[in-house]
Amino acid sequence: MRAGPSQEEVRQHNLGALLRHVHHEGPTSRAVLAAGLGLNRSTILGLAGDLAAAGLVREEAPQETGRAGRPSLVVRPEPARAHVLAMDVGVERLSAALVGLGGAFLDRREHRWPAGQPQDPARVADLLAGFARDLLARRPPGGTWVGAAAAVRGLVRHPDGLVGLTPNTGWKDVDLAGALTDRLRRHLPDLPDLPVLVANEANLGALAEHRRGVGRGSRNLVYLHGEIGIGAGVISAGELLRGARGYAGEIGHLTVNPHRGRPCGCGARGCLEAEAGERALLEAAGRDGTGAEAVRSVVAAADLGDVTARAALHRVGDWLGIGIANLANLLDPDLVVLGGTLRDVYLGSAAQVRSRINTNALAAVREGLRLRVGALGDDTVLIGAAELAFADLLARPLETLARLSGR
Amino acid sequence: MRAGPSQEEVRQHNLGALLRHVHHEGPTSRAVLAAGLGLNRSTILGLAGDLAAAGLVREEAPQETGRAGRPSLVVRPEPARAHVLAMDVGVERLSAALVGLGGAFLDRREHRWPAGQPQDPARVADLLAGFARDLLARRPPGGTWVGAAAAVRGLVRHPDGLVGLTPNTGWKDVDLAGALTDRLRRHLPDLPDLPVLVANEANLGALAEHRRGVGRGSRNLVYLHGEIGIGAGVISAGELLRGARGYAGEIGHLTVNPHRGRPCGCGARGCLEAEAGERALLEAAGRDGTGAEAVRSVVAAADLGDVTARAALHRVGDWLGIGIANLANLLDPDLVVLGGTLRDVYLGSAAQVRSRINTNALAAVREGLRLRVGALGDDTVLIGAAELAFADLLARPLETLARLSGR
Incomplete structure (x- = not known):
């Protein structure tokens, strides 16, 4: 907090809190949002309005409740408006998915290989970049790509994502993040220049089960x-x-x-x-x-x-x-x-x-x-990678969207 | 952050940050405080002035530096103004100390017993309460007692401080915090009614070495x-x-x-x-x-x-x-x-x-x-208990002082 946040910082924070809520919990009424975020209803009204104007959420009447009185509008995330690229370098398969705001898998690709067979990092990066090109080429019209993250089974240095060691597949000091970022930049020159984040598979699994699963x-x-x-x-x-x-x-x-x-x-x-x-x-x-x-x-x-x-x-x-x-x-x-x-x-x-x-x-x-x-089954790690890739948008929704929609 | 902090909350936060800095680091020039806290010098001037008016710090000219130019005043914590009671239920000794702002031990008491001999919780509480009465009776004039904490070797539930188990001395579900709080209330009716906090010895040792030691x-x-x-x-x-x-x-x-x-x-x-x-x-x-x-x-x-x-x-x-x-x-x-x-x-x-x-x-x-x-030698745990006991003052200095000086 240091010198104290400005009014604008508080607003960005609250926009993020509201978007995170509907991203993780699904469609939520304004009344529940107000209670959950500790904000008054007029503040929620303004925040939801701003997010709706950016296309990140839609406000709509709830399903008939049978109760008297004016129902509180429901705020729903718009999966087509913002999406991320989630990738997973598994022991038996390489996966990639385009995941929309709210967590829906919009599209996916997969490559299987024999379990435990060591994989060359450059080939892994080539295959994933190919998936990425293909997935992003078919992304929803009007949508903005807001992040990318990949999971590996091994020691991943924070925050730069260097893969120090994958004990079971033999990688050592591999800059998979750099390799993927470079390839995406070359393959997709018309899209925003987004850095690919790399993280450990169990950390991403923890994130996934914590936010969307049994945790x-x-x-x-x-x-x-x-x-x-x-x-x-x-x-x-x-x-x-x-x-x-x-x-x-x-x-x-x-x-x-x-x-x-x-x-x-x-x-x-x-x-x-x-x-x-x-x-x-x-x-x-x-x-x-x-x-x-x-x-x-x-x-x-x-x-x-x-x-x-x-x-x-x-x-x-x-x-x-x-x-x-x-x-x-x-x-x-x-x-x-x-x-x-x-x-x-x-x-x-x-x-x-x-x-x-x-x-x-x-x-x-x-x-x-x-x-x-x-x-969350076999997609746990991939879901966690999507959560990591959404982090920037969820922290500062309108700023992030404005920066990335510009191109 | 929720609905965003008010100006007054930001000021309390900054007062706490400044007081924490000099409490842990010792006398510090305004210039270094400004750099360290990320605040401008006029803000530091105002914050230090408020803390000085409350008697928590003193501002004084630094020792001669030999450099030209007007030297930045040094802000120094006032150990006599605010003090805590730190207690330690060790395996071989029971200790209590009156610790002043800045971390100086103003006075202390100790009782030794044969190592490993099980101690009755009521007797431990009686001995500690006796130490407390004695230490607080001789506390510096004009000083305010702002907190109390005790360390035990065992499982301590957070946040209520119930001692679930001390594997080596046989306590089970002992409310030492309540026993100490009651005794201090009875022994010291003229002093503020402060709850005694209880925590695990290694957690307090970690806090001590992190704030004041090799960590x-x-x-x-x-x-x-x-x-x-x-x-x-x-x-x-x-x-x-x-x-x-x-x-x-x-x-x-x-x-x-x-x-x-x-x-x-x-x-x-x-x-x-x-x-x-x-x-x-x-x-x-x-x-x-x-x-x-x-x-x-x-x-x-x-x-x-x-x-x-x-x-x-x-x-x-x-x-x-x-x-x-x-x-x-x-x-x-x-x-x-x-x-x-x-x-x-x-x-x-x-x-x-x-x-x-x-x-x-x-x-x-x-x-x-x-x-x-x-x-930090044999006093590591006691120093950690003092840090825990100072937490309220360091979080909201003027509010806490005003509340406790009232009596």
Whole structure:
């Protein structure tokens, strides 16, 4: 706040708050907005009017409520007016989507490759840039492109987005953000020159479940993402916890079995992902192959009574429980969300996971802790990337739109 | 920010920012304040004048600089004008201090008891209230008592301060805050009716080292406090990380040795404090007794070549390194501060600790990580309690002072 915000800054802030509300919560009546934002109704009227004039929202009569009296108009986000490019460099697939204001997927592209096969960063950037060109060429008429973000599985430095390391695919110090920004600039010379943001997949998953999934209403949650390795995204007091350089959340490399542990791709021994990751599960179940489908087949086999599959899930659930107990003792979240393949692993080993948490987390910590599988399915990370890409517009809607619509 | 702050709110905010600056940094010239707070010099002049009129600061000519030109006046906090009561329920001693604005200890009291002997909460409250009565009776004339806070070694619920559990002294659901507030109200009927705040010792240690110790300038640090058990206080993006209920930081109960580990007071096995706490060190060194002095004697013996003491420190340093590697991978701090008896343990086992961090923390995480012993010695926690007790005054200086000086 420093020298104190000006009237105009307060207005921009309130415009952002209103747009964020309808972007995340969907169509909302002016009366509910006034209560939710702590503003009076005439202020809401003015703010909604300004956003409607810019085309970002539409005001309309609510559906018939059957109640007497003049109904409060509903403010609805306009998906076609502003959209972002969300990209995800997954272990098994490369995805890109055009996502409209309000969170609707307007269009999408996907490329699958064999799980775990190392991918050349330049080829990844080429493929994503191709998707981007294609998606943006078909974007809604009258719409403005307001942001772009990509998720990677690895250590991503904040705020510049340098990919320091992807332990399971071997990238080291890769400037994917720069590579994508350059390609989009060349491919799309008529569009605004937008920097592509890059972030860690579990952080984006945490953002997605916090804003749109099972974590709505929680201000202290951890999202665990399984996909070969295990990553965590931590929301603390409503904000993403980044750490000093952006590397916070590397729960996959928590040492849980230091002396007898399995070797991990990071060079250490007994890391959580070496004990509870996909490879550990599949090996314990005596399966070849990798990837989500292989994990699901173990869970399905265990359901049908396969003893080896059950024992493998039991073993992995035990380690997963220790990992969750550790993060609970250290972070005291009220919610842990399991996503990616950990969703399936947890559904197949919930009793074991909970039993370990009961033993290894402090009573006061575990008593208030809920465990839930993610609500957003395979698009969780992509949804989080869209949220990150919308951040500028949602912080300063009219300024951002004016700047980007100019071209 | 919601509907936007009024002019008066902005002024209160700026008064707080100026007072916080001189409280933490000591006497500061108006010119440096203007630069540091991002305000112009006439605003600083007005704010410093208001604080001086209330007696909270004094403005005076700086010491001779030898430079030409009119020197900028220096703003200095007035320790006698506002003071707090800081209390610490330690394992070996009970302490209380009257701390003046600017952080000076004006007076103090202490009671020692045998380390590890369980203390009755009512007796602790009685002793502390006696200290408080004595300290406040002799407080500086013209001074106003503006806050009180006490530290305990255990799980403290936020924001009400209920002590859920002190694993090493056996308290469970103790309302120490209420007990102290009641006693102070009865003992000191002529003084303002101030609520006593209660907080976790490692959280307060983190606050102290962050504001006044080796953690100044770091926005992402972890303070580790050893005193029978091991607790952590986490500063993330400049703020104390509390978790959903205030229990964050229970690093002592991170499971690091699940299968072969030693039993822990919490009921689990292989917790960090079971492997690297005081008892583990003293047992490995073949010593009787408990407490800081016993720990220091092991470190001293190892220095003199005692093979058993060296082996014990080596073993404990190994586990401490695993614990620090784990919190580094999860939180990505740029600084870990070792306090309490961990200060001595670390000085006696630094090579082992660092070697384990090199093996078990990810390269990108450990490369930017510094380890330091605390700068504030045995009063770290008490200093943190004083900081917590000053929070109201520093947030809204004139309002708080007017409210409390009225009586």
